[in-house]
Amino acid sequence: MTLQHAFFRRQQTFIALAAIVMLSFVAVSPARAQDPAEPPGGKPAPKLPAWPSGRIPRSDVSEKDLRGIITQLVACGTRSTLSSWTDPKRGVGCGRDHIVARFDQIAKASGGRLQVVVDKWETSGPRTSGKTIHLENVYAILPGTDPVLKKTIFIVSGHYDSRASNVMDAVSDAPGADDDGSGTAVSIECARLLADVVHKPLRATVLFATVSGEEQGLYGGMRLEKWVKEQGYTVGGMLDNDIVGADFTPGAPHRVRLFSGNGEVDDCDGPARELSRLIEEIDGVHAIRMIFRLDRYGRGGDQMPFYRAGDPAVRFTEPVENYHHEHQTPRTENGVFYGDEEKFLNFQFMGNVAHDNAEALRELALAPAPPTDVILTGAVTPSAKLAWKAEPDAERAGLEVLWRETTNPRWSVYDYVTSGDSYVFKDVSTDNHYFAVRAVGKNGARSIAVPGQPPPRQQPPWMQKPKGH
Ligand SMILES: [Zn+2]
Incomplete structure (x- = not known):
């Protein structure tokens, strides 16, 4: 063997050993190189405009006012849509009277910028025994100041009707403090914050709604969706607040849940989902728990008629629900209390929800139209x-x-x-x-x-x- 041969042999042995080492590395390690960089040179790093100034301070929210209207609503005994619309002391009409009085008070303090509308209509369906029933929604409208954007409307809504265990029972007590006195109170408090306290002009129009007929089959929400379009508005966003008053697990206040339905773009994106994402960005991940679902499993709310019409519509609901306190005629059974009473509410949590809604509405109504x-x-x-x-x-x-x-x-x-x-x-x-x-x-x-x-x-x-x- 010449020296040259020996050198080549050594080199070949080295290459063979190296190949064995590399192969065994590939065989034992599941690691892969990272995905190809996209774009290869890295993405641009633009300077972005700051988000709007003048955030509503949390201290502007009045937990006392939230409690005040709920106490008045509960004192109406029942607010079943099938109960009396004319008795000032008991029934759904009593609830409507308190709401109109509150909105009127806010309208007066706003120097007349807020306009109060009572929208009355009739309908029938399976939960009205096929009979035609009377319904009323109460709206407070804060007109936008931009000549074009004032035809875009952002809506916050709660339902003021309540129900006993039997949805057809118009007689038994149905306090409905949480479902949905809380959403009603949040809608009214948003009106106070945006019309009376903030006093800064918003470009688009904001509608603070309290609706009836929810428990009989989303009648108030369906009516509201039709009504705003009959008035010539485009729905920029609809924020339904339903069961937003209790937060009873340790560590409260927690984040509020924000439900949004899927869209048709790649089976996942659409107006409702985009509204949810923007609200989370405005209020923060510490405040909002996004849930990518139209509503709680198998259940519904007043955002649905808007969602079905292709509008951006979402639902706020408390972190965990106690089913002993929802849709229950007040009673004690085997030592367990059933009923939707004010004593189960957490006004610090509810105040946070009112703040989340008000700040979201403020920024939404200040924004240019989406492309x-x-x-x-x-x-x-x-x-x-x-x-x-x-x-x-x-x-x-x-x-x-x-x-x-x-x-x-x-x-x-x-x-x-x-x-x-x-x-x-x-x-x-x-x-x-x-x-x-x-x-x-x-x-x-x-x-x-x-x-x-x-x-x-x-x-x-x-x-x-x-x-x-
Ligand atoms: Zn409800």
């Missing part, structure tokens, strides 16, 4: 492209283009643009992320995000909406 016709293209090309339409608005500063991993529940800002109606995500595939865009006002208020989707004519048959849906 429309948001189209995502760029499939089978290296770069995703988002295009949109945005109405002229001198108060809009720009738009945030958003993205997220498909498994991430929340958007991140990818970039910020001050002009144009499209954006190219250079070297970012259409396939691995979701994309959206939202408007940002000069005041820092953000519109809800609008996710990109294929142009309607390019949607394959299985993505097209069934007719009449």
Whole structure:
């Protein structure tokens, strides 16, 4: 063997050993290299406008006022929609009278900016024994100051009707302190905070609703959804508050639950979900527990008629419900008390919920309109492209283009643009992320995000909406 041969043999042995080491490494380690960087050079790091100043201080919320209206409502004995509308002492009409009186008081303090409307109608259904019944909703409207945006309406709502164990029982006591005296009180307190205390003009219109007929089949919510459209409004957002008064587990006050239904964009995004995400961003993850579900399992509320109409609509509900205190005629059975009474409420928690709603409404009603016709293209090309339409608005500063991993529940800002109606995500595939865009006002208020989707004519048959849906 020559020296040269020996050298080659050694080298070959070394290569063989190295290969064995590498193969065994691959075999024993499940590790993979990270996903390819997307975009390869890293995403832009734009400077973003600050969020709106002038947050409503939590100390402006009056827990005394929340308690005051609930005490008055409970004292009406029952507020069954099937009870008396004319007796001032007992029945649903007694509840309506107290609500109208409170709204009138706030309207007066606001210098007449708040307008109170009692909306009366009749309906029938399975929970009215097929008979035609009388119903009334009470609305307080704070008109927007922007000539265009005042036709967009943001709604906060609670239902003031209550029920005994038997939903057809109009006679037994049905205190309904939590369900839904609490939501009614939150809606009224939002009116006081935004019309009377804050005194700063909002661009869009805000409607503070208290509705009846919920327990008989969401009649008040259905009526409200129709009514605002008959008045020519576009629904910018609907915040239903139903059972938002109790928080009885240790460590209270906890976060409030915020339910939102899915959308049709990739089976997960839609207006309700986007409203939920924005409310969480405004109020904070410490305040809001987003739940990606239309309502509690198998149950419903007044946000549903809006959701079904394709409007952004969500539901606030307390962290844990006690079913002994809901839909129960007050009584003690085997030493257990049943009934929805004021003594079970936590006004610190309820005050937080009122604050979360009021601040969300304030920022929503300050924001520019969301972009429309948001189209995502760029499939089978290296770069995703988002295009949109945005109405002229001198108060809009720009738009945030958003993205997220498909498994991430929340958007991140990818970039910020001050002009144009499209954006190219250079070297970012259409396939691995979701994309959206939202408007940002000069005041820092953000519109809800609008996710990109294929142009309607390019949607394959299985993505097209069934007719009449
Ligand atoms: Zn309810």
